[in-house]
Amino acid sequence: MSSLRSPQPPDGLEALGAAVRQVAEDSLFACAEPCERSRTARLLEARPVTEPWLTAAIAFSGPFDGVVRMTLPRALAGDLAGAFCGVQPQSLDASQIDDFAGELANMVCGLWLTQTHRSERFELTPPVVRASAVRDVVAMAAADPGACGIALNDTPVLLGLAAASPAAGS
Amino acid sequence: MTVEPITGPGATGPNILIVDDSAMMRTMIKRVAALAGTPIGTIFEAANGREALAILEQHPVQFVFTDLNMPVMTGTELLREMQTRDHWRGIVRIVISTDGSDSRRHEVRALSVAIYVEKPFRPEEMRDVLTSLTPAS
Numbered sequence: 001m002s003s004l005r006s007p008q009p010p011d012g013l014e015a016l017g018a019a020v021r022q023v024a025e026d027s028l029f030a031c032a033e034p035c036e037r038s039r040t041a042r043l044l045e046a047r048p049v050t051e052p053w054l055t056a057a058i059a060f061s062g063p064f065d066g067v068v069r070m071t072l073p074r075a076l077a078g079d080l081a082g083a084f085c086g087v088q089p090q091s092l093d094a095s096q097i098d099d100f101a102g103e104l105a106n107m108v109c110g111l112w113l114t115q116t117h118r119s120e121r122f123e124l125t126p127p128v129v130r131a132s133a134v135r136d137v138v139a140m141a142a143a144d145p146g147a148c149g150i151a152l153n154d155t156p157v158l159l160g161l162a163a164a165s166p167a168a169g170s
Numbered sequence: 171m172t173v174e175p176i177t178g179p180g181a182t183g184p185n186i187l188i189v190d191d192s193a194m195m196r197t198m199i200k201r202v203a204a205l206a207g208t209p210i211g212t213i214f215e216a217a218n219g220r221e222a223l224a225i226l227e228q229h230p231v232q233f234v235f236t237d238l239n240m241p242v243m244t245g246t247e248l249l250r251e252m253q254t255r256d257h258w259r260g261i262v263r264i265v266i267s268t269d270g271s272d273s274r275r276h277e278v279r280a281l282s283v284a285i286y287v288e289k290p291f292r293p294e295e296m297r298d299v300l301t302s303l304t305p306a307s
Binding site: 022027035085096097100102103107113114118119126 | 190191193194195197198201237239240241268269270271272273274288289290291292293
C-alpha cells in the first residue's frame with residue numbers, strides 16, 4: 001500500500017547513514033563515519049578508474065515506497081564479507097561477495113525502517129546486486145540529491161534513497 | 171539445500187535448521203553456533219521455506235532459525251505450515267530478521283516463535299540465544 005508520505009533526504013539519508021554505522025559496528029567489526037560531499041569526492045577521486053564496484057538495491061513498500069541503494073568497491077565488500085563470516089576474504093568467490101553485498105543492503109534497509117518506523121510495517125524485496133563503474137559512482141555522488149557518502153574503514157561507500165511515486169489514487 | 175554435521179559422528183546435541191536466502195548469513199550463524207561452546211548435533215541449511223519443509227520432513231530437528239523475507243516461501247509461510255503439523259509442535263522456532271516492527275513481532279509470536287532476533291546482531295547475542303536453549307557441554 002502506498003501513501004503520500006515518503007522519506008525525503010536529507011533526514012532519511014542521515015538515518016540511513018546511522019543504520020550503516022550500526023551494522024558496521026555490530027556485525028562487521030568495521031568503522032563507518034559520515035562523509036560530507038567534498039570528502040566523498042576526494043575519496044572517490046583516489047580510487048582506481050578500473051576498480052570494480054557493486055551496487056546492492058532493496059525496494060521496500062508499506063506506508064511509503066522506495067529503494068535503498070548501497071554502492072561500494074567489490075574489494076571492500078569482500079573484506080567486510082570476510083569479517084562477517086570469519087574467513088579470509090581471498091577465500092570468497094564472486095557469488096559469495098554479491099550475496100554478502102545484498103545481505104548488507106538488506107540489513108541496512110531493515111534496520112533503518114525499524115528504527116524510524118517501528119510501529120509501521122514494510123515489505124522488502126530480495127536484494128538485487130549489479131556491477132557499477134567508478135565514473136557512474138562519481139557522477140551520482142556529485143549530482144544526486146538522494147545520495148550521500150559514508151567512509152567505511154576509510155573507503156567511500158555511496159548510499160542512495162529514492163522515494164517511489166505514490167500510486168495514482170492511493 | 172545442504173546438510174553439515176559440525177560436531178562429528180555420535181553428536182548428542184540438538185539438530186539445528188538455519189533458513190535464510192543469504193548463504194553468507196547462514197555461514198555466519200553456523201560459525202557462531204560452532205563457537206558457542208554448546209553441544210550441537212547436525213546443522214541443516216535451507217534457502218527458503220520450501221527447502222526447510224523438505225528437510226523437516228526427512229530429518230529430526232529441534233531448533234529452527236528462520237529469516238522472514240525470502241523468495242519462494244517466506245519465513246512466515248514456513249511458520250504457518252509448521253503450525254499445521256502436530257509432530258513439529260516441539261520444535262523451537264527462532265526468527266532472525268531485519269524487520270523488527272511491532273506488527274511483525276506480534277504476527278510471528280502467534281506462530282509459536284520463542285525468540286525474535288533482529289539483524290544486525292552481535293555474534294555474542296546469537297551465542298547467548300544458543301546457550302539459553304541448550305545445556306552446557
